[in-house]
Amino acid sequence: MSRAPRFLILAEGSFNPVRSKTANACLRYTPDRVAAVLDSTQRGKTAQQVLGFGGDVPVVGSVDEGLARRPNALLIGIAPQGGQLPPEWRTVVLRVLDDGLDVWSGLHTMLGDDPEFVAHAAATNARIHDLRRPPRDLDVARGRARDVAATVVLTVGTDCNIGKMTAALQLLDGLRAKGHRVAFAGTGQTGILVDGKGISVDAVVADFIAGAAERLVLEAAREADIVLVEGQGSIIHPSYSGVTYGLLHGSLPHAQVMCAQPSRTAIRHNDWVAIPPLPEFIALHERVALRPAPVIAVALNTLDMNDADAAAAVERVGRETGLPTTDPVRFDPAPVVDAIDTFHRARAH
Amino acid sequence: MSRAPRFLILAEGSFNPVRSKTANACLRYTPDRVAAVLDSTQRGKTAQQVLGFGGDVPVVGSVDEGLARRPNALLIGIAPQGGQLPPEWRTVVLRVLDDGLDVWSGLHTMLGDDPEFVAHAAATNARIHDLRRPPRDLDVARGRARDVAATVVLTVGTDCNIGKMTAALQLLDGLRAKGHRVAFAGTGQTGILVDGKGISVDAVVADFIAGAAERLVLEAAREADIVLVEGQGSIIHPSYSGVTYGLLHGSLPHAQVMCAQPSRTAIRHNDWVAIPPLPEFIALHERVALRPAPVIAVALNTLDMNDADAAAAVERVGRETGLPTTDPVRFDPAPVVDAIDTFHRARAH
Numbered sequence: 001m002s003r004a005p006r007f008l009i010l011a012e013g014s015f016n017p018v019r020s021k022t023a024n025a026c027l028r029y030t031p032d033r034v035a036a037v038l039d040s041t042q043r044g045k046t047a048q049q050v051l052g053f054g055g056d057v058p059v060v061g062s063v064d065e066g067l068a069r070r071p072n073a074l075l076i077g078i079a080p081q082g083g084q085l086p087p088e089w090r091t092v093v094l095r096v097l098d099d100g101l102d103v104w105s106g107l108h109t110m111l112g113d114d115p116e117f118v119a120h121a122a123a124t125n126a127r128i129h130d131l132r133r134p135p136r137d138l139d140v141a142r143g144r145a146r147d148v149a150a151t152v153v154l155t156v157g158t159d160c161n162i163g164k165m166t167a168a169l170q171l172l173d174g175l176r177a178k179g180h181r182v183a184f185a186g187t188g189q190t191g192i193l194v195d196g197k198g199i200s201v202d203a204v205v206a207d208f209i210a211g212a213a214e215r216l217v218l219e220a221a222r223e224a225d226i227v228l229v230e231g232q233g234s235i236i237h238p239s240y241s242g243v244t245y246g247l248l249h250g251s252l253p254h255a256q257v258m259c260a261q262p263s264r265t266a267i268r269h270n271d272w273v274a275i276p277p278l279p280e281f282i283a284l285h286e287r288v289a290l291r292p293a294p295v296i297a298v299a300l301n302t303l304d305m306n307d308a309d310a311a312a313a314v315e316r317v318g319r320e321t322g323l324p325t326t327d328p329v330r331f332d333p334a335p336v337v338d339a340i341d342t343f344h345r346a347r348a349h
Numbered sequence: 350m351s352r353a354p355r356f357l358i359l360a361e362g363s364f365n366p367v368r369s370k371t372a373n374a375c376l377r378y379t380p381d382r383v384a385a386v387l388d389s390t391q392r393g394k395t396a397q398q399v400l401g402f403g404g405d406v407p408v409v410g411s412v413d414e415g416l417a418r419r420p421n422a423l424l425i426g427i428a429p430q431g432g433q434l435p436p437e438w439r440t441v442v443l444r445v446l447d448d449g450l451d452v453w454s455g456l457h458t459m460l461g462d463d464p465e466f467v468a469h470a471a472a473t474n475a476r477i478h479d480l481r482r483p484p485r486d487l488d489v490a491r492g493r494a495r496d497v498a499a500t501v502v503l504t505v506g507t508d509c510n511i512g513k514m515t516a517a518l519q520l521l522d523g524l525r526a527k528g529h530r531v532a533f534a535g536t537g538q539t540g541i542l543v544d545g546k547g548i549s550v551d552a553v554v555a556d557f558i559a560g561a562a563e564r565l566v567l568e569a570a571r572e573a574d575i576v577l578v579e580g581q582g583s584i585i586h587p588s589y590s591g592v593t594y595g596l597l598h599g600s601l602p603h604a605q606v607m608c609a610q611p612s613r614t615a616i617r618h619n620d621w622v623a624i625p626p627l628p629e630f631i632a633l634h635e636r637v638a639l640r641p642a643p644v645i646a647v648a649l650n651t652l653d654m655n656d657a658d659a660a661a662a663v664e665r666v667g668r669e670t671g672l673p674t675t676d677p678v679r680f681d682p683a684p685v686v687d688a689i690d691t692f693h694r695a696r697a698h
Binding site for chain 2: 141201202203210235236237238249250252273290
């Protein structure tokens with residue numbers, strides 16, 4: 001992916017712990033790559049003040065102010081529903097391309113296919129990176145993920161934007177500390193941005209979702225004992241369940257880690273779809289897998305709770321599900337790490 | 350879709366009751382549109398002799414012989430796994446374009462994006478119709494199919510290529526005879542070919558599967574009391590389940606019709622996925638729907654059985670499931686028609 005990026009992250013009007021998912025992951029896992037965040041509504045703060053992490057990275061109020069921080073790339077830092085480029089951002093993209101900055105985007109709209117963007121980029125030798133652009137040679141799944149020697153673990157969840165990518169990323173260090181060779185298989189624009197590779201399975205031709213997942217597992221398994229596959233969506237999400245199921249049936253995990261937010265009782269933006277009690281939802285997830293794939297741990301997202309409530313939620317969910325439970329961001333990820341380690345060792349015997 | 354087509358159907362080496370799905374549907378529902386079928390391995394027979402329907406349409410052994418039957422269009426009559434154009438057919442496509450024939454294709458490979466095909470078509474004013482090309486303005490689903498007044502019925506199945514489209518098409522006449530305004534919502538290249546409109550949901554960007562299904566239902570429901578949605582794949586298909594679930598959760602049917610082939614015990618090309626007993630599979634299908642969507646009838650595909658065995662299978666499955674059951678092609682579709690009629694009337698009250 002050519003020169004090391006130093007990002008101005010575009011998150012106008014949306015930079016907060018919940019909405020600016022791509023920006024936040026970039027700040028959590030690769031803060032050294034971020035020059036500034038653009039959101040005029042939070043101008044003057046630091047990322048740390050807005051998110052609770054991200055350190056001294058400043059929030060700026062205009063493109064000019066951002067450019068003064070000497071970024072070499074613009075990152076579209078939010079993923080709006082539907083994945084289109086908000087019209088008011090078009091001028092921002094053109095402006096930074098004219099300044100010679102690369103543009104990184106995880107939108108469904110491929111900026112690299114836009115003739116005007118392409119012309120402006122060509123004029124300044126800037127590059128456009130569309131994180132969601134699928135490989136050209138995808139194929140249908142053929143059940144080949146069954147044959148890998150590595151232990152494949154898929155993070156799944158009750159809803160979108162609930163911590164499936166973050167849970168996987170938070171487990172890497174702990175599993176490595178136990179001596180495992182671990183690979184992360186990125187399946188969405190943010191995971192791909194953080195890890196530097198992957199396939200955005202929600203952007204492939206529908207018939208190839210499982211095929212894309214299968215390819216990711218086969219590639220990741222070559223050099224790993226444990227493959228952590230980034231989950232997407234939810235099996236009960238009325239907009240995105242197709243992606244979720246294709247990923248589940250193409251990656252064919254040996255085990256699943258369930259991600260949930262205790263405060264969420266219905267699918268976001270879809271109040272008519274209630275999230276079932278977690279034990280019931282876990283049983284359903286195991287039922288719809290195509291081979292045995294037990295849910296072996298729970299990763300909670302307690303972002304919107306205080307410490308005492310978060311600890312109580314972890315205790316309660318652990319009791320209700322009978323599974324190792326933690327919030328791998330707020331608390332020690334060890335319970336989930338240990339569950340995967342134990343499962344992997346049992347499988348290897 | 351411009352001039353009325355008179356097809357030469359390309360099905361080389363594959364024209365038979367099972368493999369040439371697109372060709373067969375065209376011959377069953379619109380035989381007047383077919384000039385000839387090209388399959389040198391069946392040369393000299395009629396469609397009737399090969400399929401048991403299709404009348405006197407001749408099977409020819411070469412392109413020249415086919416062109417002598419005065420077609421004005423070539424139809425790619427099979428849908429290979431993965432949806433690519435077999436290389437040996439490339440010369441056939443170029444040849445007929447040079448002769449001024451239109452080309453209709455349901456492959457994933459968009460023939461209309463191939464510069465060589467486009468150039469040859471332009472030279473003779475021929476047109477290329479890619480049946481799977483998705484609309485440009487698709488969006489994510491928003492649960493809007495919940496709001497339609499029409500009764501939405503989705504045909505679902507245990508596997509691919511088991512009769513979901515055919516079941517829906519076979520019910521149209523019977524439901525119309527009962528006075529209902531009925532719409533067929535085509536979701537695959539063959540259904541679209543037969544009906545003249547629709548969206549091939551397996552060819553859209555993965556995030557938009559449910560959105561495409563939702564759009565089809567909203568459009569079909571405008572002028573119908575009953576919408577029959579063509580199902581795709583199977584919820585246990587390791588390659589295509591994502592499409593199946595997206596279609597189920599986007600179309601939000603009020604009721605489902607289960608399609609199955611009694612002789613099939615595992616997913617085709619995927620022997621490692623056993624098809625559960627039908628009552629169990631039906632219960633699973635009702636469980637994974639996002640709102641109550643009872644399976645109200647069973648449509649069997651008894652193509653590979655003799656009459657006595659087929660009748661016995663219908664009787665047995667009806668008993669095991671407790672549902673109205675028939676083979677809507679071989680026998681009278683009335684049991685399924687009546688089940689839908691009764692369900693619709695009960696809903697309307």
